[in-house]
Amino acid sequence: MDRAQRSFVDRMGLATESDGLSPIAGRLFALLLLAEEPQSLDELAASLDVSKASVSTDARRLLERGIAERVTRAGDRRDYYELAPDFFARIVQSRVNRWRRIQSLADDVRNQATELSDVVRDRIDSIDAVQNFVIERLEQALADWDAEQKARTASSATAARTKPRTKSRS
Numbered sequence: 001m002d003r004a005q006r007s008f009v010d011r012m013g014l015a016t017e018s019d020g021l022s023p024i025a026g027r028l029f030a031l032l033l034l035a036e037e038p039q040s041l042d043e044l045a046a047s048l049d050v051s052k053a054s055v056s057t058d059a060r061r062l063l064e065r066g067i068a069e070r071v072t073r074a075g076d077r078r079d080y081y082e083l084a085p086d087f088f089a090r091i092v093q094s095r096v097n098r099w100r101r102i103q104s105l106a107d108d109v110r111n112q113a114t115e116l117s118d119v120v121r122d123r124i125d126s127i128d129a130v131q132n133f134v135i136e137r138l139e140q141a142l143a144d145w146d147a148e149q150k151a152r153t154a155s156s157a158t159a160a161r162t163k164p165r166t167k168s169r170s
Helices: 003-019 023-034 041-048 052-064 087-112 118-162
Strands: 068-073 076-083
Touching: 003 023, 003 087, 023 041, 023 052, 023 068, 023 076, 041 052, 041 076, 052 068, 052 076, 087 118
Parallel strands: none
Antiparallel strands: 068 076
């Protein structure tokens, strides 16, 4: 790994903390982003210079969020990890889900509190308005993206089935 890649991995570790990931999980994400092939826990731990246990814990976090996938290799009992094909859409969806939870909390206090001033209600209404405006557009964009990906996959599968086969020359 060159200096620019190492710097990227380290900076990603810091950047993902705001998304609730540990620095190691962020570094692991960056490493998987840069990897051409699936990586074993041993390879990941060695590249990050951390314990295999730490990598295992944080790989599980990435798996739970749908960002990474566990894959196997024929004849090898070890698990390997790679980014999910739609990892970035899953990251965006995770963020939307967090915003929905915040919006729900604001709704709860607005609906259940008996003594909120008009100023406080206006603030909560503002959160609600911005959240709905942004979230609805993001959710629609994610749905459009998903439909586009499915259409692309179906188109590729159809093209592969209808592609004429060439005979090998002997």
